[in-house]
Amino acid sequence: MPAEYDASEFVDHDLTAPPSPYAASSLSAAPLQRAPTREEVDSRVAEAQQKLAELKRAQEALERERTSLEETRRRQIEFQTGRQEMIQHLTRGLGLLEEAEFATRQEAEQMAKSITEFREALIKLQAIQEEGWTQENFNVELTRALTTIENARMEWNSARIKFPVLTGAGASPAAVPAPSAAGSLFEGRSFGELCKLGLALTWPLAAVALLALLAVIFALRSH
Numbered sequence: 001m002p003a004e005y006d007a008s009e010f011v012d013h014d015l016t017a018p019p020s021p022y023a024a025s026s027l028s029a030a031p032l033q034r035a036p037t038r039e040e041v042d043s044r045v046a047e048a049q050q051k052l053a054e055l056k057r058a059q060e061a062l063e064r065e066r067t068s069l070e071e072t073r074r075r076q077i078e079f080q081t082g083r084q085e086m087i088q089h090l091t092r093g094l095g096l097l098e099e100a101e102f103a104t105r106q107e108a109e110q111m112a113k114s115i116t117e118f119r120e121a122l123i124k125l126q127a128i129q130e131e132g133w134t135q136e137n138f139n140v141e142l143t144r145a146l147t148t149i150e151n152a153r154m155e156w157n158s159a160r161i162k163f164p165v166l167t168g169a170g171a172s173p174a175a176v177p178a179p180s181a182a183g184s185l186f187e188g189r190s191f192g193e194l195c196k197l198g199l200a201l202t203w204p205l206a207a208v209a210l211l212a213l214l215a216v217i218f219a220l221r222s223h
Contacts (some may be wrong), residue, residue, distance in 0.1 A: 107162075112158045121152040 020116075125148060133141045159167045 110162055114155070114162070117155050118159070121148075121155050124148045125152055 128145050128148065130141070130145070156166075
């Protein structure tokens with residue numbers, strides 16, 4: 001009866017690598033990963049929520065800082081542009097006001113001068129007392145009175161050109177027409193007004209002619 005087969009008889013133990021002493025230990029050192037428990041999951045969820053809350057607070061803080069910086073930048077821009085704008089306005093305004101103040105001062109000086117001349121002319125006109133004229137001094141006193149009236153009229157017309165308030169107009173003195181402008185003087189007037197205007201302009205000459213005539217008559221009577 002043949003002997004039983006033994007596989008180890010055909011194995012050359014010299015050619016077979018000896019088993020590694022770490023093989024058993026490596027197999028025993030790698031335990032299986034267990035599933036996380038409910039408590040561990042809840043803990044990790046709470047930790048993630050806490051981190052998200054911290055990130056949200058940090059984001060809000062950055063947003064507040066950004067808003068504050070933008071407001072500061074806006075105020076700086078407003079300060080720079082506002083200062084430059086007001087410097088330009090005030091510089092221009094000073095020049096205009098100084099020029100207007102100088103012109104106003106000159107006008108005030110001219111107005112004060114006209115007031116003085118008006119008062120002097122008024123005093124002279126009120127001082128004329130024709131009741132005291134006699135036949136001997138009639139011509140002299142009348143001529144003197146007419147001269148006083150003519151001087152007063154010249155002062156009045158000159159002041160009307162300078163000061164529109166005397167004519168009730170609100171235009172500037174440059175817009176008031178000069179009395180020598182015939183077209184503007186006679187424009188828009190009726191026939192009656194033109195007659196009155198012609199009489200007002202020519203009566204001094206007529207008065208002088210009348211005085212001359214009276215003087216001739218008195219001279220003839222005296223002879």
